[in-house]
Amino acid sequence: xxxxxxxxxxxxxxxxxxxxxxxxxxxxxxxxxxxxxxxxxxxxxxxxxxxxxxxxxxxxxxxxxxxxxxxxxxxxxxxxxxxxxxxxxxxxxxxxxxxxxxxxxxxxxxxxxxxxxxxxxxxxxxxxxxxxxxxxxxxxxxxxxxxxxxxxxxxxxxxxxxxxxxxxxxxxxxxxxxxxxxxxxxxxxxxxxxxxxxxxxxxxxxxxxxxxxxxxxxxxxxxxxxxxxxxxxxxxxxxxxxxxxxxxxxxxxxxxxxxxxxxxxxxxxxxxxxxxxxxxxxxxxxxxxxxxxxxxxxxxxxxxxxxxxxxx
Amino acid sequence: xxxxxxxxxxxxxxxxxxxxxxxxxxxxxxxxxxxxxxxxxxxxxxxxxxxxxxxxxxxxxxxxxxxxxxxxxxxxxxxxxxxxxxxxxxxxxxxxxxxxxxxxxxxxxxxxxxxxxxxxxxxxxxxxxxxxxxxxxxxxxxxxxxxxxxxxxxxxxxxxxxxxxxxxxxxxxxxxxxxxxxxxxxxxxxxxxxxxxxxxxxxxxxxxxxxxxxxxxxxxxxxxxxxxxxxxxxxxxxxxxxxxxxxxxxxxxxxxxxxxxxxxxxxxxxxxxxxxxxxxxxxxxxxxxxxxxxxxxxxxxxxxxxxxxxxxxxxxxxxxxxxxxxxxxxxxxx
Ligand SMILES: Nc1ncnc2c1ncn2[C@@H]1O[C@H](COP(=O)(O)OP(=O)(O)OP(=O)(O)O)[C@@H](O)[C@H]1O
Ligand SMILES: [Mg+2]
Numbered sequence: 001x002x003x004x005x006x007x008x009x010x011x012x013x014x015x016x017x018x019x020x021x022x023x024x025x026x027x028x029x030x031x032x033x034x035x036x037x038x039x040x041x042x043x044x045x046x047x048x049x050x051x052x053x054x055x056x057x058x059x060x061x062x063x064x065x066x067x068x069x070x071x072x073x074x075x076x077x078x079x080x081x082x083x084x085x086x087x088x089x090x091x092x093x094x095x096x097x098x099x100x101x102x103x104x105x106x107x108x109x110x111x112x113x114x115x116x117x118x119x120x121x122x123x124x125x126x127x128x129x130x131x132x133x134x135x136x137x138x139x140x141x142x143x144x145x146x147x148x149x150x151x152x153x154x155x156x157x158x159x160x161x162x163x164x165x166x167x168x169x170x171x172x173x174x175x176x177x178x179x180x181x182x183x184x185x186x187x188x189x190x191x192x193x194x195x196x197x198x199x200x201x202x203x204x205x206x207x208x209x210x211x212x213x214x215x216x217x218x219x220x221x222x223x224x225x226x227x228x229x230x231x232x233x234x235x236x237x238x239x240x241x242x243x244x245x246x247x248x249x250x251x252x253x254x255x256x257x258x259x260x261x262x263x264x265x266x267x268x269x270x271x272x273x274x275x276x277x278x279x280x281x282x283x284x285x286x287x288x289x290x291x292x293x294x295x296x297x298x299x300x301x302x303x304x305x306x307x308x309x310x311x312x
Numbered sequence: 313x314x315x316x317x318x319x320x321x322x323x324x325x326x327x328x329x330x331x332x333x334x335x336x337x338x339x340x341x342x343x344x345x346x347x348x349x350x351x352x353x354x355x356x357x358x359x360x361x362x363x364x365x366x367x368x369x370x371x372x373x374x375x376x377x378x379x380x381x382x383x384x385x386x387x388x389x390x391x392x393x394x395x396x397x398x399x400x401x402x403x404x405x406x407x408x409x410x411x412x413x414x415x416x417x418x419x420x421x422x423x424x425x426x427x428x429x430x431x432x433x434x435x436x437x438x439x440x441x442x443x444x445x446x447x448x449x450x451x452x453x454x455x456x457x458x459x460x461x462x463x464x465x466x467x468x469x470x471x472x473x474x475x476x477x478x479x480x481x482x483x484x485x486x487x488x489x490x491x492x493x494x495x496x497x498x499x500x501x502x503x504x505x506x507x508x509x510x511x512x513x514x515x516x517x518x519x520x521x522x523x524x525x526x527x528x529x530x531x532x533x534x535x536x537x538x539x540x541x542x543x544x545x546x547x548x549x550x551x552x553x554x555x556x557x558x559x560x561x562x563x564x565x566x567x568x569x570x571x572x573x574x575x576x577x578x579x580x581x582x583x584x585x586x587x588x589x590x591x592x593x594x595x596x597x598x599x600x601x602x603x604x605x606x607x608x609x610x611x612x613x614x615x616x617x618x619x620x621x622x623x624x625x626x627x628x629x630x631x632x633x634x635x636x637x638x639x640x641x642x643x644x645x646x
Contacts, residue, residue, distance in 0.1 A: 209395070209397065211393045211395050211397040212397045212398075212399060212400075214364050214391075214393070214397065215391070215393060215397035215399075215458075216399075216410075217364065217383075217384050217385060218362060218363075218364070218384050218385060218389070218390065218391050218411075219385065219410050219411035219414055219458070219462075220385035220386075220411055220414040220415060221385075221410075221414050222414075225414060229399065229402075229410070230399060233400075233401035234400075234401070236401070
């Protein structure tokens with residue numbers, strides 16, 4: 001046996017397993033996306049079992065493309081993912097830089113900061129939508145009511161009251177509505193995933209070379225310049241990692257969307273797949289393939305962008 | 313211009329006094345070398361001059377202006393670090409131009425200065441590379457280039473050559489000396505290598521545990537070490553130093569004699585001993601002599617080659633005018 005063959009042979013089981021692991025689901029999805037396959041049909045019982053004789057070509061894809069929710073779902077997916085990425089990266093960098101300096105109680109603060117990450121997504125969504133964002137019973141409702149009451153009090157003041165009565169009453173926002181439910185999802189996921197970004201950036205900041213900073217100080221760099229020209233490029237790779245991982249995770253958000261609005265005006269691709277999969281497996285599979293393409297597209301695009309802007 | 317005066321400067325880290333109050337003046341255009349064993353406070357002292365470390369007490373003046381409270385970048389000093397401290401994400405061009413960019417100089421003026429510095433340091437071909445793609449020597453040159461473009465009133469070097477291999481170190485040593493000759497700018501250079509100190513300095517400052525043991529020209533230190541520490545620290549191989557009856561014969565508590573100031577004979581001499589290891593370097597031979605009854609081992613240096621075997625009997629005669637005498641406190645007796 002040549003010295004190349006043995007290592008290959010030894011790797012083979014692992015590689016094979018990985019291939020099977022990935023290729024079978026992907027292959028089946030592809031297969032289903034090209035045939036007519038539904039779970040229930042009284043009229044066409046032959047469609048209820050997958051078979052090549054039900055070949056539909058690109059019919060499922062056409063059906064998905066023409067469905068009224070598809071474009072909205074793609075738009076919404078991108079909107080939610082990009083907003084979360086933008087917010088978590090910015091907040092993550094700011095918080096990481098802030099708590100990287102030594103201060104009393106550092107250990108406790110760090111643990112507290114990480115803790116949102118350990119909350120289950122569904123629990124997170126329930127907590128946010130019911131206890132924080134609810135327009136009546138949530139923190140938001142209470143706060144808005146409190147402000148209105150305070151304003152009412154001010155209006156009673158003899159002279160100044162006239163000025164305050166020009167102010168309107170504040171209205172609490174309902175985050176279950178069509179226009180706002182995506183915002184709620186973005187808020188809760190950002191809250192949950194910022195700690196992940198902080199954690200990764202903090203580790204990276206601790207490996208930053210201190211002599212480079214001293215050299216920069218001597219070179220006359222302000223705190224901002226040090227951040228811009230040393231710290232930010234140093235964080236380039238961790239930012240790329242955070243963006244990459246989160247993009248993949250958040251393209252498949254489901255629990256939050258289900259809990260906030262049951263997809264009302266706020267569907268994303270996974271939610272659309274879920275709706276199709278109630279009966280039409282063929283259409284669900286075609287949507288799944290679109291989702292795979294979108295995920296790759298987003299990942300490549302984001303990585304390029306992060307790489308370009310940070311590495312100079 | 314770059315006359316640097318330290319006035320009763322001291323440094324404490326917590327309760328530990330690393331540098332007790334000290335005075336030191338470095339004249340404009342001088343090449344001063346801080347030398348001393350590891351941990352003696354050389355880097356700390358340099359960083360205090362640079363402004364990277366606060367003073368616990370005392371004042372620092374640069375060109376008769378007190379700069380103790382002046383931020384590092386406003387002191388007009390440039391520093392070269394042991395680890396080079398290049399900015400890894402920037403090209404060589406950007407690295408060298410960084411201090412000028414921070415001064416908000418016009419881009420074409422920056423380009424001109426960077427190119428001039430790169431020219432003088434043989435870096436022209438590497439301007440568009442990143443530090444990671446350079447050899448150690450080239451990185452060191454970039455670090456020096458970044459210091460030069462600022463046109464500082466003094467350069468500070470913290471063991472800049474200790475990451476280089478021996479051959480390169482000799483080369484860079486010459487380059488830095490040459491740079492000093494050409495620019496005539498004040499330089500302060502920290503090293504624990506006494507060969508670097510001897511070859512490069514106009515003025516050597518020998519430090520031990522934060523205390524200045526002696527300040528002087530290399531030959532001053534070689535010929536007239538003020539105390540036993542300096543006598544043992546400067547010179548290679550080390551001076552032979554011993555106390556006892558032989559020292560008392562010379563009216564001293566301790567005497568020292570350099571290896572190169574001892575005559576050797578196989579037949580007769582002042583001290584008798586037995587040859588231990590002989591190191592043949594071709595140009596010189598170092599013989600380690602045991603059983604002299606003076607101290608464990610005396611090293612002698614002979615120009616050229618000599619054939620001696622391990623265990624041979626050997627006689628040593630110190631050159632009378634080259635004996636260094638020290639009192640009980642280790643201070644030189646005139
Ligand atoms: N930030 C600090 N906190 C506490 N002690 C320090 C600090 N920096 C240096 N020291 C101590 O100060 C002393 C002098 O350190 P310094 O780095 O100046 O030594 P050095 O002469 O440059 O040694 P070397 O030749 O090994 O570089 C050492 O004993 C060191 O432990
Ligand atoms: Mg040091």
